[in-house]
Amino acid sequence: xxxxxxxxxxxxxxxxxxxxxxxxxxxxxxxxxxxxxxxxxxxxxxxxxxxxxxxxxxxxxxxxxxxxxxxxxxxxxxxxxxxxxxxxxxxxxxxxxxxxxxxxxxxxxxxxxxxxxxxxxxxxxxxxxxxxxxxxx
Ligand SMILES: [Cu+2]
Numbered sequence: 001x002x003x004x005x006x007x008x009x010x011x012x013x014x015x016x017x018x019x020x021x022x023x024x025x026x027x028x029x030x031x032x033x034x035x036x037x038x039x040x041x042x043x044x045x046x047x048x049x050x051x052x053x054x055x056x057x058x059x060x061x062x063x064x065x066x067x068x069x070x071x072x073x074x075x076x077x078x079x080x081x082x083x084x085x086x087x088x089x090x091x092x093x094x095x096x097x098x099x100x101x102x103x104x105x106x107x108x109x110x111x112x113x114x115x116x117x118x119x120x121x122x123x124x125x126x127x128x129x130x131x132x133x134x135x136x137x
Contacts, residue, residue: 057089057131058082059103064089064131068118073137076112081105087129092120 055075057064060082071077079089081103089100089109096119100109113119113135123129 056080057133059087059089062126062129064121064129067130068132068134070134070136071113073116073135074112074114075135076110077133078108078110079103080108086125088124089121089131090124092122096121 054066054069055071055077057066057069057077057079059065059079062083064079069077079100081087084105086102086104088102089098089111091098098111098119098121102125103109113133116135116137119133119135121131121133
């Protein structure tokens with residue numbers, strides 16, 4: 001009888017202890033995500049034409065997506081070369097101020113847009129590649 005009680009007590013303690021371990025495990029990644037989100041994390045997953053106001057452009061299959069990218073003034077935009085060849089992100093008008101070096105596969109380029117307007121850009125390697133960033137207030 002008392003042996004059974006001890007076993008039951010131990011079982012309860014085990015459950016509480018393992019629940020505690022699970023909670024600690026879940027807490028740690030959540031905390032690091034919170035600090036990471038203070039930096040403007042690129043959101044490539046939502047890069048679709050029907051979901052504006054993201055801050056990332058994925059370069060893939062010789063295209064920039066989304067195109068146009070619609071953002072608010074002050075947004076830092078990051079392009080990621082997710083293609084299997086090199087590309088550039090080069091403003092059509094040099095006065096617009098953004099021009100990446102040649103981006104190899106997997107490389108990124110970022111630029112912060114501080115003025116509302118429409119910014120056309122292209123790839124200097126592939127003349128068929130064009131994109132637009134629309135910056136709104
Ligand atoms: Cu290109």
